[in-house]
Amino acid sequence: MLPKISQRISQDPSAMDELLALSNNEQVISFAAGYPAKELFPKEQLEKAFVHRSHNSDLNLYQYASVDGYAPLRKKIAELVSRTGVSDIDENNLFLTQGAQQGISLLADLFLDIGDGVVVEGPSYIGALQAFESRKPTFYEMQMQSDGPDLDQLEKIVSSHPVKLVYTIPTFQNPTGVCMSVAKRKRIVKLAQKYNFLIIEDDPYRDLRYRGQDLPTIKSFDQTGNVVLLGSFSKILSPALRVGWMVAEPQFLQLVNGLRSATDFQPSNVVLQMIDQYLEENDLEEHINQIREVYGQRNEVMQSTLAQYLPQDCSFSKPDGGFFIWVTLPQNMSAKSLLTDNSPVTFIESSQLYETSHQANQMRLNFTGVSEQQIKTGCKLLAKQIKNIRLALTA
């Protein structure tokens, strides 16, 4: 017999894994996963960068390196982050992670004991919810509004409960596509200072804006170290690199460093140097502009197809960037009921994206990992399915 696993850990299969499985069935059109368009990966440039760097480096490229990651790459990322309004930042404010997911997980692990308070957006990113869940905290939810999470609700929560972490995706939120207003970005920092919580600002979609003006990061308004900013190359270069970053004060990052060295010791220096060389040889901004053009078009196509075919009592978000459109079905309709074994279209249903309220009548549609033709066909099929279910409900 084996010993009991931790009381913190659920034995349920991983929802993220199920999500990937949904997306790997080639018989169906998948709006489920948050995949970038593979045809946009700069494969040749990455190959070239790797060969150039490996060829021109000494053998230390393949040796153990530092826990926080290759310093010249940290410096380059610091420069990118400074453009979001964060001042006085250099490589010592940067810590490289195995995707932004590891950043979330390390912060959860660093702060949370069983029962500690965590506030998340309702709905939110499932990978973050799972990272928090495995620490068994007390969850609170702030509902998403059109200009970001409801901060009146947040203030009520943090003024009456001990809360350590507040997790937000302020730019093109996953799953709703909403951007937090500048006013709210400023206010949430003030709340963090007043109520002594840490804001985890998860910002992987920031560069994928198809309309409108860039907004400053929440971190740019932080004078007290109450905000940790997370970013990633997964959505703008390639998710198979598994490289993200954490921005915080150097002293704070020392704590993270200690924890990470016991977790997986350090990142892959080979991959970090490949990215560093890629950034030296290529114009990342130009590459992102190409992505923006394709994704912006797909966003338009999905919005116009939904507008044309969705029943009147459904609504959907009209994001200016990011990966997702958020569809709201009539109150009495469960999105899960559309996900049968022979559904021609898959998506993420909302109940698992709400940590406490489990609202069931919404769905997340990804538009970046599918072609315009798939978007058109898939949205039509989805609208038809919705109509059929409505008929069954009203019959």
Place this chain on the structure above:
Amino acid sequence: MLPKISQRISQDPSAMDELLALSNNEQVISFAAGYPAKELFPKEQLEKAFVHRSHNSDLNLYQYASVDGYAPLRKKIAELVSRTGVSDIDENNLFLTQGAQQGISLLADLFLDIGDGVVVEGPSYIGALQAFESRKPTFYEMQMQSDGPDLDQLEKIVSSHPVKLVYTIPTFQNPTGVCMSVAKRKRIVKLAQKYNFLIIEDDPYRDLRYRGQDLPTIKSFDQTGNVVLLGSFSKILSPALRVGWMVAEPQFLQLVNGLRSATDFQPSNVVLQMIDQYLEENDLEEHINQIREVYGQRNEVMQSTLAQYLPQDCSFSKPDGGFFIWVTLPQNMSAKSLLTDNSPVTFIESSQLYETSHQANQMRLNFTGVSEQQIKTGCKLLAKQIKNIRLALTA
């Protein structure tokens, strides 16, 4: 103000990080870290493998992939593991990790709540100790003997205390270099079955044998799933790849999969495919034979230099493989006292390698990451330092 960090987490700087710092000062001869010899990394072959695979793969190489890692590589590793006596093993028994370190950390996280029992060897690998420490368990120590850990002591512990995990490095143990006898390998499995604990068999040095016969893994005697075997490419290919593996039953690996997807989501598919291609194009065994020859020679040189220069009341281990020689100083001498700011030689002193007994008169010397000349010079200097301190002690 920031919220309090978890009561599980120590604010001390990471000992592993300090260890790396000790090894990066080029002014001193470092026997401290467990570095492989960089001149043996198969750089050109790895480069070639990466380019070939990237060039001949579709763009999915750069896309999100599976949480447990690229299946063909898992299959190849299963074949390697089957040679250690583990029968009925295939890719479904393999889970790829970010170095073996992540395997230890995932198992610690999966099982341990605060206060849960963990048994470790005294002394043991500092990275494992830290992974367990961050879960704040109750530690027990089994002392190392010449044929492996004291299993009478282990039986006393597990028969009188609830213990979930027993961590062992049975082959060329870090830091002592000891191999666990076959009799003890069989007995520890029986104890695990009787007292319902999980054995973590950490086996990264197995292939680095310079003398004598290979021993079967502990896992090869396991019929009940009470043993999880960990391995790694870090010591036989390159630690900058950060690829290790976990061998267990498929149902058990599902639990690990769920936890890992919330931790860092998945390994880097780019790196896994590079290794997979390397293994297709090259004879790993032949590469390992080259490493064995060099390291075997360094091991001899260190042993003979220590035999010649160490004072009579010091002793040292004579390992048949692995990375380390274990030196025991007279009982009243602290190894730490030899590590001053201007020491010409660094090593790992023993007190931090014992989780409970903190024995202070031993030191771990690495012989793989240094040249024969450095070994000779360093060991002479070290012997001189020891003699000086003895003089001071007796004066």
